[in-house]
Amino acid sequence: MSLSIDDLKCHNLILLDTISGSKAYGLDTPESDTDTRGVFILPQELFFGFHYVDQVNSERNDHVYYEVGKYLKLLAKNNPACIELLFAPQDMVIFRHPLMDRIKPEFIMSHLCRESFAGYALMQVKRARGLNKKIFNPVSTDLPLPIDCCHVIQADKTIPAKQWLSEHDMVAEYCGLTALPHVRDGYALFYADDCELGQVRFNGLFRSDQGKSQDVCLSSIPKGMLPRAWLVFNKDEYSRRLRDYHEYRNWEQSRNQERYQGTLEHGGGYDAKNLMHTFRLLRMAKEIADTGRPQIRRPDRDELLAIKAGRFAYEDLMAQAASELESIEEGFALSKLQVEPDVGQIERWAIEIRKAWYP
Structure with missing residues (x-):
């Protein structure tokens, strides 16, 4: 059984309803949408039956509601999105049921926030670095071929197999x-026209399904035939090129085109919106450690929006992020927060809220 957000509202199942996202952070612009996030409770028969629903959200995930059990479990892990609900600005609260007052922050906030906030921010920094690499190091649209990673040994050097074949008027087929023997990915190369017994057919260097096959083809060689050259196939390099090619193509298909175009326009080579939220999370982590x-x-709206607008150099932002991460480590080292949330108390809230709600 599925539930919609309209179902939650129609049957008065919502315990907490808030405006979230950029409007809650004070980072909204005239183009910003209104996101909502909240908490609901299942009807008793669904909770006790086979159709437990732990989350209801819109198709674009701009409206997300957690079932109270899931919400409390996430609080027990110091999940950033759920902690933000706990401290939602009063003017962003659309509705709050008195049962939510049972949930007390002092039993929840802990050193786990160091990882959940700052750790997530660090992951976003890595994503930003990956995007920077993709933008400034695009992968060719040409599918990598095994022969691109083959070299022929010639005296004390190697030359690309394509070049060697061209210079000798030969074709790979x-x-x-x-x-x-005893040479990893090393091969003796023969050529069909060299056979004195008449025309023979070899299997070529690679199968015709190039891009799928990742190894060379071996052939039966007539007895007494001498090799033309020694060939080395760098199989690891070919696998890496093929992996990079497919990862880049998948990234092209799945990337947010609007944000990608914004990245190209500001010229910084990074997802500016992503980095804005990275610094927001870093600052929140430091605030939790301190207060x-x-x-x-x-309170740093102007600076965060300047990051979103791409007004800082990528290298400067990476250096600043490293500095703020170091400050967060120092802050949590001195913090008087409990080491972990009081999971037992959080579980008791789940029981108390359900007992108070269900007849």
Whole structure:
């Protein structure tokens, strides 16, 4: 059985309903949408039956509601999105049931926030670095071919197999290979026209399904035939190129085109919106270490919006993020927060809220 957000509202199942996202942070612009986030409770028959629903959200995930059991479990892990609900600015609260007053922050906030806030922010920094690499190091649209990673040994050097074949007026399809003993990915290369017994057919260097096959083809070589050259196939390099090619193509298909175009326009080579939220999370982590609670409505709005606008150099932002992470480590080292949330108390809230709600 599925539930919609309209079902939650129609049957008065919502315990907490808030405006979230950029408007809650004070980072909204005239183009910003209104996101909502909240908590609901299941009807008793669904909770006790086979159709437990732990979350209801819109198709674009701009409206998300957690069932109270899931919400409390996430609080027990110091989940950032759920902690933000706990400290939602009063003017962002659409509705709050008195039962939510049972949930007390002092039993929840802990050193786990160091990982849940700052750790997530660090992951976003890594994503930003990955995006920077993709933008400034695009992968060719040409599918990598195994022969691109083959070299022929010539005296004291190697030359690309393509070049060697071209210089000798040869084609890959007429080549035959046999493995060289004791040489990893090394082969003796023969050519069909060299056979004195008449025209023979070799299997070529690679199968015709290039891009799927990741190894060379071996051929049966007539007795007494001498190799033309020694060939080395760098199989690891070919696998890496093929992996990079497919990862880049998948990234092209799945990336947020609007945000990607914004990245290109500001020229910084990073997802500016992503990095804005990275610094928001870093600052919230530091606030939790120092005061035990995050500031949802951001006092650093202007700076964060400047990051979103791409007004800082990528290298400067990475250096600043490293500095703020170091400050967070120092803050939690001195913090008087409990080491972990009081899971037993949080579980008791779940029981108390359900007992008070269900007849």
